[in-house]
Amino acid sequence: MxxxxxxxxxxxxxxxxxxxxxxxxxxxxxxxxxxxxxxxxxxxxxxxxxxxxxxxxxxxxxxxxxxTPDLPAAERRIPEDYLPVPTIDIRAGAGGGGIIDGAYLGPPRYFESGFIENELRASPTDLCLLEIEGQSMEPLLRHGDTVLVDRRKSNPSMEGIFVLFDGDGVVCKWVERVHGAEIPTIRLRSENERFSPYEVEADRCRVLGRVVWFARRL
The missing domain is CATH 1.10.260 (434 Repressor (Amino-terminal Domain))
Incomplete structure (x- = not known):
């Protein structure tokens, strides 16, 4: 077959x-x-x-x-006016870890179509969800927070919070280009001042996308 x-x-x-x-x-x-x-x-x-x-x-x-032989088979349906956004089944370690790879895509979560299409002007395949691990982005992003990443926004020329592979692991950091560097370089900075900023050559990095939304459990 x-x-x-x-x-x-x-x-x-x-x-x-x-x-x-x-x-x-x-x-x-x-x-x-x-x-x-x-x-x-x-x-x-x-x-x-x-x-x-x-x-x-x-x-x-x-x-x-x-x-449940006596019950009719339940039909799996996407909730009306909601769209499925894939998750990445690893944590965006704010202290490192994991690998950016499509093989890690996990079950989707559902968002209102108006939020995806009108506010973000995106389609579900433009986005993915990850869970934050570590304390380096506190208090802005805490351990266990879920972030929504726009994969279209992979150019760190405009400062923002990005999820990327920095050559050692997947991290969620403030990202900015280092101007005047002889070799194209980006600076990665944590929100938590206990963690020192560091610089990596741009060729070593793979940017997954920019963080555009987050959720937190109470």
Whole structure:
């Protein structure tokens, strides 16, 4: 069985929506449709990730159906007027850690479509969510806060708070360019004054995007 046939049959039989797969892997629903029809194929590594995800979802649905045989199967629906934004299943360590990679995309969270489309002027695939770890951005951002990152805004020429890989780990910091440096360099600065600023060569960094929103548990 081809990958497209596997994906189409499994999703149709178990009520898995294109939008759910799209949000999980940070792509568009149209791209999932192309996979299902066999018009395009993802990389071999992505195929294995998708297969594993679909098999886990099918197993979860099967367990639910087996445990509640007298109840009608629940249809998984995206809440009306809400859009799914993918999470990155690692923490943006304010002290370092993790790797920026699409393979770490986790289950989506839902935001009002008006906030995404009108206020941020974005689509769900432009954004991702991460959880902050550490104290270096306190009191502005605290350990356990969730930040919404706009992946379109990856140029740190304008000072702001960015999530990036600094050559050692994924960090959430104030970022600014060092003007006049012989080698293009950026300065990373914490909100907490106990943590010293440091500079890294721009070529060593991979900017995920700029922080545009955050949430905090009470």
């Amino acid at each position: 081809s990958f497209g046939d596997f994906l189409r049959d499994a999703m149709d039989q178990h009520g898995i929506q294109n939008s759910e797969v799209a949000a999980r892997f940070g792509i568009s629903s149209q791209a999932v449709s192309q996979w299902r029809s066999g018009n395009t194929m993802p990389s071999a590594a992505r195929i294995e990730q998708v297969r594993k995800y679909i098999e886990e979802r099918v197993a979860a649905v099967t367990r639910i159906e087996t445990a």
